[in-house]
Amino acid sequence: MSIIEVKGMSKHFGGLAALSNLDLTIREGEIRGIIGPNGAGKTTLFNVISGVYRPTSGKIFYLKNKRIDGLASSKIAKIGIVRTFQRTAIYHNFTVLKNVIVARHLHAKESILSIFAGTGKKREEANIKKAMEITEFMGLGHLQNELAENLPHGHQRVLGVAIALACEPKVLLLDEPLAGMTPTEKAQMIEMIKKVHQQGITILMVEHDMKSVMELCDYISVLDFGKLLVEGTPAEIQNNEDVITAYLGTEDITSLGGEKVAA
Ligand SMILES: Nc1ncnc2c1ncn2[C@@H]1O[C@H](COP(=O)(O)OP(=O)(O)OP(=O)(O)O)[C@@H](O)[C@H]1O
Ligand SMILES: [Mg+2]
Known part of the structure; x- marks a missing residue:
């Protein structure tokens, strides 16, 4: 069953067509990779699906028949599609836990007044409990009270995912989750992505690390x-001539993780 369906979608910036007449079907429960050279339109696709940009034309359907193109990103997050950013958006001078709690507040759009007045006290306790669960789930439990700015890059990226999970998504859009990471950090993030996926969350991932x-x-x-x-499938893609040429501008297939073939 499809969870997101993009139909005939275009996004123009002035005279530039960042996306043109794109059709894409994402199946519920899959991990879908979105790859392509720099400037191919990958981040723009995420921006349009998540409501950061309104498409120039085309339609996006969610859960079969709900049209979401043009909806505000807060609305789209509320119904279950949440993204992370190519450069992590975290509050550097907040603790890890507070970053996740704040994400839950922004998501729920709770009035700060209701929290101070005590009317939202029960909800706030539940919020904190859930934020603690999420940080622990993401392997950041022991760093809950650490300032985000003190975390190494890899942990900051994991926190970016924890912040997205605070919105309890059905679909998670990850924009270059492995960028700038050491091999150890990459391996940890990959395990986290698998763990999140095992919770039943559909994942769309833009990433340059082909392996x-x-x-x-x-x-x-x-x-x-x-x-x-x-x-x-990965096997089909890494042996596809058009992909090799477009993506690498070279005949060398090894960077795509495939077998090197003699010319
Ligand atoms: N807000 C914007 N205003 C003008 N042009 C934009 C804007 N956002 C993206 N573009 C242009 O649209 C095209 C697609 O950009 P996009 O960021 O989607 O590429 P990408 O596939 O994510 O690339 P990368 O792999 O480098 O992140 C590029 O030519 C880019 O310069
Ligand atoms: Mg991008």
Whole structure:
């Protein structure tokens, strides 16, 4: 069953077509990889699905028949589609736990007044409890009271995912979750993504680390110049000539994780 369906979607910035007439179907429960060269439109796709940008044209359906294109991002997050950012958005001078609690407040749009007045006290206790569960689930339990700015890069990225989970998504959009990480940090993040997926959350992931994409994803969509170049399983993608040419601008397939073939 499809969970997100993008139909004929375009997004123009002035004269530039960042996305043009894109069709994409995301199946419920999968880990979908979105790959493609720099500037292919991957982040723009996330921005349009998550309501950061309104598409120039086209439709997006969620859970079969609910149209979500053009809805505000807060509304889209509320119904279950939540994204992380290519550069992590965290409050550096808040603790790890507070970052997740604040994300829950923003998500719930609770009045701060109701919290101070005590009317929201029960809800606030539940919020804190849930935020603690999430930080623990993401392996940050022992760092709950650490300032976010003191965390190493890898943990800051994990916190970015914890903040997204605070909104209790059905679909999680990860924009380059492994960027800038050491091999150890990458391995930890990959385990976290698998764990999140095991909770029944559908995952869309933009990532340049081909080895990890091939390991994690059930299915891959390749974007090039704002268009869908090809889709397939990791095995199909890493042996596809068009992908090799478009993505690498070279015949060397090894960077895609495939076998090197003689010319
Ligand atoms: N807000 C914007 N205003 C103008 N142009 C934009 C804007 N956002 C993206 N673009 C342009 O749209 C195109 C697609 O950009 P996008 O960020 O979606 O690429 P990407 O596939 O995520 O690339 P990368 O792998 O480098 O992150 C690029 O040419 C980019 O310069
Ligand atoms: Mg991008």
